[in-house]
Amino acid sequence: MGRGILLTANLPQLQNLIKRDPQAYKEEFLQQWNHYNSVRQIFLINPTEHAQQFRELVTFISQVCPCYPKDTKEFPGQISTLLLENYGTLSADTRKSLVQNLVMLRNKDVITSIELLKTLFPILPRTTSSTLRTSIRKTILSDIRTANATSANHKLNRAMQAMLFGMVERGMDGEVVGDKGKLRTGAGPSSAPGTNGEDAMWAIILTKELWRKGIWTDVKPVSIIALGCFHPVMKVQSAALHFFLGSDEEKADSDDEDEETVDVMALHHRREINKKTRSGDKKLQKQLNKEKKKMHNKQKQTSVNFSAIQLLNDPQTFAEKLYDLLNRYEKRFSLDHKILIMQLLSRVMGAHKLCVLGFYTYIVKYLTHHQLRVPAILVALAQSAHDLTPPDALTPVIQKLAHEFVHPGVSSEVIAAGINAIREVCRRQPWSMEEDMLNDLIEYRKSKDKAVTAAARGLLQLFREVNPGMLKRRERGKEASMGMAAGSQPLPFGHEADAAVDIAGLALLEDHFKQLREEEGVEMNEDNEEDWGADWEVDSDEDSDSDAEDGWIAVSDDEKDLEISDSDDEEKPKNDNEPDPEARITTLAQEKILTPADFALLNELRIKAATKAVENGGGSSAKRKLAELESRQKSMAGEQEDTFVSEMDILGPRKKAKADYAERMESIAKGREGREKFGSHKGKKNKDAPSSSTNREKARNKPIMMIMGSGAVRGKKKASLRDKQRKLRAHIDKAKKARK
Template identity: 75%
Template sequence: MRRGVLLTANLPQLQNLIKRDPIGYKEEFLQQWNHYNSIRQIFKIHPDEQAQHFRELVAFISQVATCYPKETIEFPSQISSLLLESYGTLSPETRKTLVQNLVMLRNKDVISSIELLKSLFPILPRTTSPSLRTFIRKTILLDIRTANLRSKNHKLNRAVQAMLFGMVERGMEGEVVGDKGRLRAASGPTTDRTAHNSEEAMWAVILTKELWRKGIWTDAKPVSIIALGCFHPVTKVQSASIHFFLGSDEEKEDSDDEEEEEVNVRALHHRREINKKTRSGDKKLQRVLTAAKKKRHNRTESSANFPAIQLLNDPQTFAEKLYDILNRYDKRFSLDHKILLMQLLSRVMGSHKLCVLGFYTYIVKYLAHRQLRVPSILVALAQSVHDLTPPDAVTPVVRKLAQEFVHPGVGSEVIAAGLNAIREVCRRQPWSMEEDLLGDLIEYRKSRDKAATAAARGLLQLFREVNPGMLKRKERGKDASMGLASGNQPLPFGHSADAAVDIEGLSLLEDHLEKLREEDGVFLGDGDSDEGAWDGWDVESNSSDDDSDEGWHDVPDDDEDLVFSDNEDELEKAQSQPEAPPRVSTLATTKILTPADFALLNDLRIQEANKAVENGGGSHAKRKLATLEANKKAVQAGEQDSYFISENDILGPRKKAKADYAERMASIQKGREGREKFKSNKGKVNKEVASSSTNREKARNKPIMMILSSGAVRGKKKASLREKQQRLRKHIEKAKKMRH
């Protein structure tokens, strides 16, 4: 009896004893289990009564549940149903205890991941405690990451993705209110349901974005979840989904990684000066500073989520729905939100080469130089155009740009932005430009402003390359005129170029590899010496030796120049014509080109372009070299979406703004680094090494009676009026120089 009373009053001691001997203390456990069931029935009716004792019993049973699996088989479902049904009436301490013990049961493999997540997902939007919300979020992400650590857990992923998709889909029938004003203060079941659905959808989008960012989910299903969020009636959910595709995050959500505070550089340097000077300390300081700089740089970078845009299911329907929302709720959305929709729509149209012709009619009303955030609108316009866009739909837009941005009544920066926007549109669809309008626009290359001149020259150079026939003869340039004379004409709209027969510059790579093989005797591309590298890649041959029509036939090498024709006259004509074809490299047919080979090919092309520039190749060679170097930088930076443009491409080069007082003082302080004090080192006191005073200092301190008979004083007394005037003028000029 004494033992039972003692164990009943001390649950931690009983828990320790049960883990050591589950069979010996089974009766004591059953006693506590019955006590838990009775307390639970009371707790459902009156949650405030015996709440502390109920939490202790739940924690105790969770710890020893693995020792008695048959008796506690219904325990996890009881906790889960209590959380889901009575979450609003539970106290914060009880909620936290139940969630923590449910997670403990998952860690002990008492319940599966799907059962845990089915309990955590519904209560995440209803949680008001920041600490509990962070705990639930970290638990969900960690559980999914652990399940997909070694291999993809498709069963769990499908179940979780179905839950997230349902969380977003439940609020899709609501009314689109917009984001110009807050929701009207109303109460009732409909308002509460709408708010709950919006929070539920928001958390579904946040968790999906986090799982995508960490590389746990990389297929099309999470993209479909966030794509559905782009059409959600709640603007907050819609904005978060759009930011996912644009590659930026408007809201800074706390992730499951530990939040690192901003590094105080001055404090680190101060601590380094005080502490003991060691090499390891210097290296540690440098590592911290480098990591902080890299983190700051990555935080400011923002690029489009190109893989997610490519994984969109039915992008044409997606783009049409985006335009429908943009056009229908134009008066309800703020300008910032409309620009987000424009940017996403334009990037989808550009990457998938879609035609949503109503977008160009819609965007015309925002093409004004006084429009707020007009550079972002111009970027969206340029990115939506591609080579399959009908020129008739883009020509009015180009004309409106020229009327609003390119005329003498606006500033030079506006003219430069308009010309750059027209250039980017015409780069993607050259047939949208009118010949008369082009002649007027390129006249701005004679402007006195640097930005307008550069923009007009860029437009002129573009049409010299894509369609020089629209330019006057004197404006075409040498290369374009020679191309037109030889019969090279731009392809009409809707026509595609001929199939490529060679890779540009591949002969340079072939000659380089041949040269290395001759010098070092190393095989670098012969198909006969690397048979071992083709193991598993050979074409399956027939096991039988009979001559069948379905097998491969060897063609003798001496029959390479055969010409097949049914007409004897065509055959004789083909054989009699002299052959002068350009060199076509065969390296691509004998060797699989790796990314390293293409990098080497790019370097060889840059070297050849450098030689052409040094030999006086002219502006054409310089432009070719600049293009090759820009492509190399883009490849090194890993810019998969290099065809996306930014606002800097529209604004062009701008004059440096005048620095304010704070910037000037910062520049001054930056120049004083490494100097202790600004003062002259001349003289005995301020020198690094002490020395005596100079003769000039000694002469200055001499008594007047000692210098009265000196030549200098006598010369001043005997000086003429002309000499005195010259000396005075010299003194005045020197004083002016000292003041300035």
């Protein structure tokens, strides 16, 4: 009797005994289980009564329920239902205890990740405790990351993405009221779930975090955030817009900087100096392997994290909805929010080459030099243009830019910004420029302001490359004039160049593979080719009759006149004098499936060939080709993720403004920091040991009656008029220099 009372009163001791021998203490567990059910019924009626006892029983059963799975099969469902239905009436300690025990059940594999996350997702927006909210958020992210560590868990991902999509979609029926984006619903209380945008906001936050960590990188998370761009709540819209604009990269970079980095060179140097031991070698190798794995994971995350704008489903409809949102709530949205929508709309238009012609009519009214944040608006205008944009839609915009920004009545900074904006638009659609306006704009290259001169010269250089026929003969330059004399003309709007018959630079890759085979001593004879392509062979000759009946044509090895190009000209043998190996058409793409590594190698080979051409005096065309290839390589490596226009491209080079008195004093004080030991030690204030003042300081403070009889004062009285004039002139000159 004493042992039974002790066990029932001391739950931690009973928990320890049950884990050691579950069958021997099953009766005691069932007694506590019945007691839990009784307390739970009372707790549902009055949550404040027996709260401490209820939490202890829940913790006890969560610890030992894997020992009695049949008896406790309803326990996880009861905890989940209690959290979802009675979350508002529970105390903070009870909420925290129930969530922790539910996570414990997941760690013990009593419930699945889907069951856990279906409970945590709905209660996350309703949590008011910052500690509990952070714990739930970390639990959700870590559980999904663990489930997708080795391979993608499609079942879990589909369930969670459907739940997040529903959290965003739940409040889409509301209306935006006022500049702050308050939600007004047609029916129901304002505190109903989903009406205040908390569910949608947390759905966007979690989706963005999973995307940033490289866990979800497909179309579905992009669709969730794309739906958030049209949510009635302003903060949800803003969060979704910032995701597509890449504003979350700064946070990602700061998180990466917080991680501890290992200096590999310092490790090797320290190892050379210290005593050589086996344990030291093992520690060094362990640190090197850890750093190598970290770099590998970082490169892997960068390679699979595609651009979200490229993964948009139906980008034309998405862009039209953005424009409709911008146009409908013109008077309700603030200027900053409207600029966010403009920037995203322009990026989508530029990335997918879409035409939303109403956008250019809408943006014209913001193209004034006194408009707030006009550089960001000019950036949005430039990004929206592309080679498929009709010139008729852009010509009025360029005229408005020229009339508002480029005239003598504005400052030089405004003129430079206007010409730079016109240049960026014409870079994407040169046919939107008029010849008379172009000739007027390039005359500003004779300006005395550096920024204006650079902007006008940039516009002149652009049209020398894209359409020199619009320039006067003396302004075309040597290369453009030679090109026009040779008959080269730019393609009109709507015309395309000839279709490519081969991958650019593929001959370089073929020569590289051939050189590798020669170095290894392996000849690619016919037998090797047959062995390599054994898996790609067509059916044998025995089935040729059946193939012919089905409409297939059997190709034998004896047919040497097989056409592999759509060109009418016959392929000629390569001459030794041919300078460019890229112009040769190869069959490598028909014989081998090119992998991403092959394309990366192909780009490196093209860069080497372009570098060699520049060194051999290839001219400006070879330099431009080399710069283009290097830019493409940086983009593939993830070093240049954002290739859009920036505000600095619009503003151009700007000279530093003259500092005022406060800025000069601040700069002087900043320069004196840490230089006290180099200062003057004259006088007792700056010395380590105190001393008296100097004779010069004492002379300043002497009474006038003591110095009236001195030789200096009597000498002034006896000075000639000429000496007095010289001293006065010197005093005036010194005062003038001091004022400057």
